[in-house]
Amino acid sequence: MESVESKALPHVGKQLKEEVRVFAPATVANVICGYDILGFALDEPGDEVIMRRTKEAGVKIVNIQGDDGRLPWAAEKNTVSASVQNYLELIGRNDIGVEIELFKHMPIGSGLGSSAASTVAGLYAINQLLGQPISQRELLPLAMKGEELACGYPHADNVAPSLLGGFTLVRSYEPLDVIHLPVPANLYCSVIFPHVDVPTRAAREMIRKKVLLKDAVQQWGNIAGLVSGLFMEDYDLISRSMEDVLIEPTRAILIPEFYEMRKIAMSAGALSFGISGSGPSVFSFTTNRELAQEISHKISKHLNAHGIECNTYVSSINSDGPKEI
Template sequence: MESIKVYAPGTVANVACGFDVIGLAMDAPGDEMVVRRTSQPGIRIKAVHGADLPTDPAKNVASVAVQALLQKYDQPDAGIEIEIFKHIHPGSGIGSSAASSAGAVVAVNHLLGEPFTKKQLVRFAMEGERLACGSAHADNVAPAILGGFTLVRSYRPLDITTLHTPAELWVTVIHPQIEVKTSDAREILKQKVLMTDAIRQWGNVGAMVAALYQEDYDLISRSLEDVIVEPIRSILIPAFQELKLRCREAGALGGGISGSGPSVFMLSKGEANARKVAETMNNVYAPLGVDYKIYVSRVNTAGVKIID
């Protein structure tokens, strides 16, 4: 096979209490990518549609991730051409760079006969994240590649596991059309936290994992609490506290900042509740004079999909 088309899903990272360790994949939005093998040595970004992103292979996350894969495959000069159709807005907080990185490495791996496992592909995709924000984190690229909920137990060594996804769990995301760069959002974080806050956060992470396997929606709701990152980052997002309160009143289990923001996610039991939450998000944001998009989606358990 010399050409392949893939769909790379958007993702929600951190999932409230799980800063840098828990993420989930959505059905939509997502990017499409066409990846081809060519006789011309080296990686080329043929075009990026829908966003003003670099086509220089050294500055595009997709090509940087693929280069890491080819280096490990012992074919660093293999000819690869990538065409990207962006539907996830860069800087949205729903995994734009992760989708490009994840989609590219899954596609190239398939063209090469799948020499690497999905979990091995996560490490290559992380190099795209390193370029995007200066930190090779995995909480977006892992769910984008593996699907569902994922947990990063350790970064040194890298140890990632997939978690159970309750069948009735839906996600609603509002993306205010303002940009919050991940690198900027990281700079404002405290480097030290109180032991009491850390203990509370650990309890929520453990409870979240248990709740997913038990399909205990009440426990999921109680666990969606971030006492370390959200209090600082929420000041960057218009009407955040009102949005969170009214979405819970509308039936959401809870939620928080998606990735580094400005998107905000809410989890719900069932599609009907998820769509009520979407209506509430619209009611909160419509008077603010800020452009926004709202997505309602199941949790995507497949990850990157080959579509042609």
């Protein structure tokens, strides 16, 4: 994993703060054909962290809200506090003390990068609190370690867009190489989170370890087509390229009404429809907000008719990433 360059790191920046409040956005990872390499940030939902300096050294969580009691409070087990501990060790300032309040405004286990948003909010907050002694991009390996704690695998397709904003491509993991992609001006996203349980670890374990070469070639072509479509603002090419022949056929089994939801979205005029991350959330691209809202409404109505509650979100692509609020 990439580390901060071997240079003399400043212990803290020049403009110290006593307290910061930070929002970090949810993300859609994989983006259908780009398993573990593509992702983009949403305007909503997201998580918030309040962080303040304390006289006593160490990292403590003093409040967690919105998690229904599911998240650990122990500093070494919670992705937010553990990532802050790693940050302080990296800059050589384990003498610093902070306390953390975490506000979950997005569902856990939704496939929308819940752990990533919390981790990114915490890392961005501590870096702001201490005057930004390292760059935002240098926070990325630390955020990936948070993902490893959360789900057992240090992937970047959620934390990269949440931290850097916009649409990101992980070209390589060793060495880590993350690239910003352009976002067409009229690209909107409709997200539906059905209230069903699809654990990330379980969804990852279902994936085939070997694939047919012809399927791999088709997938590579789709990834290249999607990236080209983003650069050229070619919505038709984006639509043609958003097909997953490797992962979706397996993971779709875990999501009730998946193919009916896709039929509804595509019949309404969506550019695409697929699984967000490991699910159960699904998303579609459209070229205007009104159509995205219509698709969300139709799918929500369909799920409710089948006894499945859901959350819906409509968003443009968030180009800002985390921010102080």
